Amino acid sequence: MGIVSIVLLVILLLYVFLILQLILGFNKVKSFEVTDLTPKTAFTIVVPFRNEAKNLPTLLESISNLNYPHKMIEIILVDDFSTDNSERICIQWRMKYEHLDTTLLENLHLSYSPKKDAIGRAMPIAKHDWVVTTDADCIVNKNWLLTLDNYIQNNNPEMIVGTVMYKAKNNWFHHFQQLDLMSLQGVTIGSFGIGKPFMCNGANFAYTKKFFYEIGGFGGISDTASGDDVFLLQKAVNANPDKVHYLKNTDSIVKTKPEKDLFKLFMQRVRWAGKSTGYKSSYAKFLAVVVLLMNLSLVVGCWMLIVGCLDWKIILSVFLMKYIVDYILLYKSNSYLRKGKFFVPVASSIIYPFFSSLVGIYSLFGSFRWKGRKFSN
The missing domain is CATH 3.90.550.10 (Spore Coat Polysaccharide Biosynthesis Protein SpsA; Chain A)
Incomplete structure (x- = not known):
């Protein structure tokens, strides 16, 4: 197993552990x-x-x-x-x-x-x-x-x-x-x-x-x-x-x-993501870092797959594991919020790591527009 595969596995295990912990926590809130x-x-x-x-x-x-x-x-x-x-x-x-x-x-x-x-x-x-x-x-x-x-x-x-x-x-x-x-x-x-x-x-x-x-x-x-x-x-x-x-x-x-529209959504999420740099909770900071690394690793993994530096089975396995734990948490949320039919389009799951990674990185260095004004995180 190469160094890239090991890094992907470590990030995935941390991510799965944290999301499963949150799923258990969700069940505790009556x-x-x-x-x-x-x-x-x-x-x-x-x-x-x-x-x-x-x-x-x-x-x-x-x-x-x-x-x-x-x-x-x-x-x-x-x-x-x-x-x-x-x-x-x-x-x-x-x-x-x-x-x-x-x-x-x-x-x-x-x-x-x-x-x-x-x-x-x-x-x-x-x-x-x-x-x-x-x-x-x-x-x-x-x-x-x-x-x-x-x-x-x-x-x-x-x-x-x-x-x-x-x-x-x-x-x-x-x-x-x-x-x-x-x-x-x-x-x-x-x-x-x-x-x-x-x-x-x-x-x-x-x-x-x-x-x-x-x-x-x-x-x-x-x-x-x-x-x-x-x-x-x-x-x-x-x-x-x-x-x-x-x-x-x-x-x-x-x-x-x-x-x-997409630009307004991006600016909103940049504003939200920018709050994470001011978190006082060490748990919140750790969770934010792991989530960003998980999404970023999928983006980098896809690029490495395209240039032939990574086995497709590895990136597919990582994606499926992330999809499964995400689905469980989303299913729990949906059962409380909407109580209707629920599905997570594969297209959304594929696009989301790219969108989330871009938001996370931009929020660390860029500015955002909010209500006609420009702010820096």
């Missing part, structure tokens, strides 16, 4: 069943936005349809210097639903991260202890807050990570993105199951103001453009892991839109 309790928790919903005129009406309509006492809901909309008519849409919606306690703020840029600034802008004026963040391109389930309240009453957490999935159309590009996001959700749930949570999504993230200030808010993590979610989560886990929970319930799932 689905939460809502009980018949009277709502007691008042929530402040914080929505940072920039140039979201196309998406805000749908989000705001879903918020107005929440199956929760409106007197226990406060909404803070933070406008990050939009250049479209987002502000006008918010004002019109606020006038239409006067009974909803809604505040519209303009963001203040105090750091390198506009989104952290937006949330930080809302925190001091939030009337309620429980703050829930979501994004302007999302749709919240009508039982979103009802499920959160029920979980809070039953489990007494200080921070709750929720699920996000795509509202996707039936085409290959959307399906590719759905599989990618499902894998991230699988890793998120699995990491909670093994007691090493490090990932979440700010589109469905809740925490108390008290806990936010206890862990220092965004202090020490404001030097990156994104990460208002994962870096805050990791600070919370370091401070008091027992108070950080994952809510596994389909009524608490928030849906968002897939990207419309």
